[in-house]
Amino acid sequence: MxxxxxxxxxxxxxxxxxxxxxxxxxxxxxxxxxxxxxxxxxxxxxxxxxxxxxxxxxxxxxxxxxxxxxxxxxxxxxxxxxxxxxxxxxxxxxxxxxxxxxxxxxxxxxxxxxxxxxxxxxxxxxxxxxxxxxxxxxxxxxxxxxxxxxxxxxxxxxxxxxxxxxxxxxxxxxxxxxxxxxxxxxxxxxxxxxxxxxxxxxxxxxxxxxxxxxxxxxxxxxxxxxxxxxxxxxxxxxxxxxxxxxxxxxxxxxxxxxxxxxxRLASSLETRRYLAQRYDQALAQSPFEEHITRPALEKGHAWHLYVIKFKDYKLRDLAYKFFKSKNILTQIHYIPLYKHPYYSKDLGELNLPGAESFFKCCLSIPLYPELTEIEQNRVMDTLEQFLNRK
Ligand SMILES: Cc1ncc(COP(=O)(O)O)c(C=O)c1O
The missing domain is CATH 3.40.640.10 (Type I PLP-dependent aspartate aminotransferase-like (Major domain))
Incomplete structure (x- = not known):
């Protein structure tokens, strides 16, 4: 693959x-x-x-x-x-x-x-x-x-x-x-x-x-x-x-x-918006909607990232690994900056609830203008396999 x-x-x-x-x-x-x-x-x-x-x-x-x-x-x-x-x-x-x-x-x-x-x-x-x-x-x-x-x-x-x-x-x-x-x-x-x-x-x-x-x-x-x-x-x-x-x-x-x-920015934005809409439609269906919160489909969104959130945060790291085993790379955007040693050594232990909650659940799934519909379907099929795994 x-x-x-x-x-x-x-x-x-x-x-x-x-x-x-x-x-x-x-x-x-x-x-x-x-x-x-x-x-x-x-x-x-x-x-x-x-x-x-x-x-x-x-x-x-x-x-x-x-x-x-x-x-x-x-x-x-x-x-x-x-x-x-x-x-x-x-x-x-x-x-x-x-x-x-x-x-x-x-x-x-x-x-x-x-x-x-x-x-x-x-x-x-x-x-x-x-x-x-x-x-x-x-x-x-x-x-x-x-x-x-x-x-x-x-x-x-x-x-x-x-x-x-x-x-x-x-x-x-x-x-x-x-x-x-x-x-x-x-x-x-x-x-x-x-x-x-x-x-x-x-x-x-x-x-x-x-x-x-x-x-x-x-x-x-x-x-x-x-x-x-x-x-x-x-x-x-x-x-x-x-x-x-x-x-x-x-x-x-x-x-x-x-x-x-x-x-080409206008046309690449259009493609990103189209792909985000496809993700949105797919994720509105079962089994995704029980497990995943999808980003709001804002008209003017530039879709640099498509960040899904797992309702059960324990699934996030497992999903990252599952995707990787199927040759699909995802990312975590972002670890709250105050957790990095460079900042925590001066600021001590911070715990901002919104940032913690976002970080725990978030996963950026592939999105870029050259992502084909076939590849996008593979991402969704893989996510479905993950959610349906025994
Ligand atoms: C929100 C944000 N700000 C600033 C930067 C820094 O940009 P660059 O990598 O071009 O230095 C990035 C890069 O990823 C970013 O995501």
Missing amino acids: DLIPYSRQSISEEDISLLIETIKSDLLTQGPKIGDFENSIANFFNVKYSVVCSSGTAALHLAYAALGVNHNSLGIVPAITFAATANAFRYQRADVQFCDVDPETGLILLDSLEECMANVSEKQKEECNVIAPVSFAGSVAPLDKCRNIAEKNNFFVVEDGCHSPGAWKENHQKKIIKSGACINTIASTLSFHPVKHICAGEGGAVLTNDPKVAEKAKKLRNHGINRPYNDSHEKPWYYEQEDLGWNYRLTDIQATLGMSQLQ
Whole structure:
């Protein structure tokens, strides 16, 4: 039986021929493809600025650093996310506080966010602090509500949108909230890792409508170096390092692939939505519905992940192994970050009930645009075999 991964990239012939063209060109890094890619991203997300960089992690780091996050800052992060959302605060020596998530959706829990805020001192609120909601799995986080809470407490909101390009959601007032649009946030971030919607090999982007954040992020991605003069100046070669930044540059090769993938984002989203609907239909039947909670079929979901939840959490690890024995890979998204030794050594034993409940039961089953209906049926047949096993 062929291996079915939980996710994988889609590379077209067009991607390959464009890549060959770029590899043969004069500039491989930070050439003309970077600006083109940045403009296309800004247009797609309807934001003023996009700053591409070497990974989603780098994008989070650049966004936080560009805002001024430092060793006096506090970052509030939902406990169910990839380590990068929190780690990027630690790169700046900021403190991290973990917030609980909704046990159904894995999205930041607003009551818990309010509780976190109640514990932040008035003095701390004078620092550069950030709430980093994650639009987990492809479902837009409650960005408007996070913004209200942030405004009352003098925090910035940076959306970790690495799972959710193209996602949208209607709020209670029937207003559409789009991931990445930076309407309720000072910045949003993307990842171009192969399992993400736009694959560039590696890569990421900071999206923002704030010119200062964009300018600073751009400078920090290249060591903090500024080139103040244009070609008509007597010293056009002059540059100076104004801040301590990093080499977080994206290459023209990566931008070429990312750009080509961005052109297909609408159709790949459609495919992901179609496959999610097929899973939903299948899982609504017996024997699945007795054992499994399926994710809500939101219209604007971007379906980076399809996360099922076992009603009896003891079945989750057994199911993981059963799938693996049938050459189907699944994943756990995520172990609550506060359980990792790096965080627990400082924070002690935390136990956020929503995050614990989500973590215990969750399993991400295969979903990616090239997953065929036959392969998807094999996933469902295998799950049925597992549930019916003696
Ligand atoms: C929610 C989230 N944020 C950030 C990242 C970091 O992205 P990258 O792997 O491109 O550094 C990831 C990667 O998996 C992620 O899932």
